Amino acid sequence: MGIPIPILNEEILCYTAIKDKDIYAPIVDYSEAYPQVKPGVLGEVSYEKLKSGKIVVQDKEVPTASLSSYSKAVEIAEILKDWIKQGQFLLTEPVASLPGPESGLTFKLLKERPIE
Amino acid sequence: MISKRIVLKFPHRLVDQPIVCNLAKHFDLEFNILKAYIRPKEEGLLILGLSGEEENYNKGINYLKKLGVIVQSLSQGIIRNSTRCTHCGVCITVCPTEALVLDTSTRKVHFYENKCIACELCLPACPLRAMEVHY
Numbered sequence: 001m002g003i004p005i006p007i008l009n010e011e012i013l014c015y016t017a018i019k020d021k022d023i024y025a026p027i028v029d030y031s032e033a034y035p036q037v038k039p040g041v042l043g044e045v046s047y048e049k050l051k052s053g054k055i056v057v058q059d060k061e062v063p064t065a066s067l068s069s070y071s072k073a074v075e076i077a078e079i080l081k082d083w084i085k086q087g088q089f090l091l092t093e094p095v096a097s098l099p100g101p102e103s104g105l106t107f108k109l110l111k112e113r114p115i116e
Numbered sequence: 117m118i119s120k121r122i123v124l125k126f127p128h129r130l131v132d133q134p135i136v137c138n139l140a141k142h143f144d145l146e147f148n149i150l151k152a153y154i155r156p157k158e159e160g161l162l163i164l165g166l167s168g169e170e171e172n173y174n175k176g177i178n179y180l181k182k183l184g185v186i187v188q189s190l191s192q193g194i195i196r197n198s199t200r201c202t203h204c205g206v207c208i209t210v211c212p213t214e215a216l217v218l219d220t221s222t223r224k225v226h227f228y229e230n231k232c233i234a235c236e237l238c239l240p241a242c243p244l245r246a247m248e249v250h251y
Contacts, residue, residue: 065218066204071224
């Protein structure tokens with residue numbers, strides 16, 4: 001799915017122009033900490049490092065890879081860009097708003113049932 | 117010097133015979149067993165890395181074929197379905213031999229069949245089921 005981001009002012013431009021080396025992601029332990037909802041991360045790493053294919057976690061080199069296709073995302077973005085340039089992508093009024101913070105929707109943690 | 121990965125299918129009448137042993141003894145070939153599925157009275161499957169002098173290798177393959185063993189190259193064993201593959205990259209970290217790698221400039225996944233050892237770890241990893249076994 002391709003979504004166009006309108007650059008309406010300098011502030012939006014500034015945020016959308018952020019580089020991979022300035023976007024950080026936490027390294028989370030999925031074996032114990034995440035399923036048992038224990039706090040703490042193993043570190044933070046930039047997207048630039050993640051995209052290189054190798055990062056260092058606790059002095060060990062760990063291979064990295066994506067879970068979604070970057071090349072397909074670029075392809076879709078180019079198709080959308082083309083539609084917009086050709087005047088085939090038109091803005092319309094929204095049908096309904098997406099729920100915001102006032103909706104009361106919250107993130108529910110999955111509680112594991114013990115194995116019987 | 118020739119080194120190839122092959123898939124061997126043994127009809128059940130041959131399953132209890134020391135055939136691979138003979139490849140080493142009589143044809144001076146080195147073998148590396150990558151996968152073995154041998155059960156009594158069932159067709160046996162062996163994935164071997166086989167290496168040696170080209171002449172000996174060819175003689176060894178002929179010996180196998182004459183016995184009734186079906187010989188197939190592994191490069192047709194594990195196949196990536198290119199219409200299903202979206203280059204998501206999930207398979208890359210599971211591949212133990214780096215047969216599946218990501219090109220850092222195009223962000224596309226390449227599959228080097230000659231490095232594949234048929235471990236089959238990529239099969240369940242692929243969310244699109246793009247990796248297929250053909251043996």
